[in-house]
Amino acid sequence: MRESNNPIQMALASRSQFFLQGIKRILEDEGGIKIVAEVFNLTGVKKCIKEIKPDFLFIDNRTSELNLQDQLNSLINRNCTTRVILFDTYKGEKPFSPNIVYISREAGSKELIESVRKNSPSNQGAPDRKDYSGRDQNRLTNREADIVNLIKIGMSNKRIAQRLSIREKTVKANLTNIFTKLQVQSRYQLLVRARQQFPNNSSEHEFSKTG
Structure with a gap:
């Protein structure tokens, strides 16, 4: 488990420089979160998960180039330590994995930061509200x-x-x-x-x- 005084390592994936710069500014201004990589396509996403292994990879899956619905299972296997943050763009049943965190496309910076902190490795052993799942x-x-x-x-x-x-x-x-x-x-x-x-x-x- 990551020591609580170490920053959360975050990677970003998007075709949009505007998105990358905006999210990077929001997260780094919050403190305790370090952007370790920025990637722009599926090849970069795969390399990031395999080689960099950040705590989180926030994928801008609103565009077809990074819509990973058919490839999530192969990307996030049992040995994957990275948690993937996705926009909830699914109209039907969405891919399930303990390593996937969904956020609304209308979510603000507060909701994003709360999701990151609550799902961070340093928080996994901390006391929290009861969990119906027991996990x-x-x-x-x-x-x-x-x-x-x-x-x-x-x-x-x-x-x-x-x-x-x-x-x-x-x-x-x-x-x-x-x-x-x-x-x-x-x-x-x-x-x-x-x-x-x-x-x-x-x-x-x-x-x-x-x-």
Whole structure:
């Protein structure tokens, strides 16, 4: 596990220099994140994962040149230590892997940085909110846990957005990550699993913040 005082190593992949420069500035200004590579095509992505092995590779998969839907399984195999961040552009079933982190195309810098920090190697052994899956690598972020708890008490996406003071699109993006982490396919499956896991606790504060 990476020491907590070492920066998170991040690589970026995009055909757009504007995207690369903007994301690089956002991440490096935050502190604790180091950009170790910038690549522009699929060949660069493969080389980056194999040779550089950063903690994260953020792929701008909105363009056809870097749409990796058919190649993710071969890129992210059991020996891969890099976590791949992708925009959620999938209309149907999306590729599943513990090493994939999906974010909404409408996500802001705060959501991106939160996803990076919560999924970073240095955070894997840290105490966090309870995880329905029971697997450290799939722990829910604080916001995801809040959303699960609010779904459990019957709130709609619109009401959740109002309660948490976020956009409804952000709620949907977080639900995408929750479904992937907990390996459920629908809101109903998520609700059933949550209630089975904690049948005697319906409090929306079931996951309390640590620290």
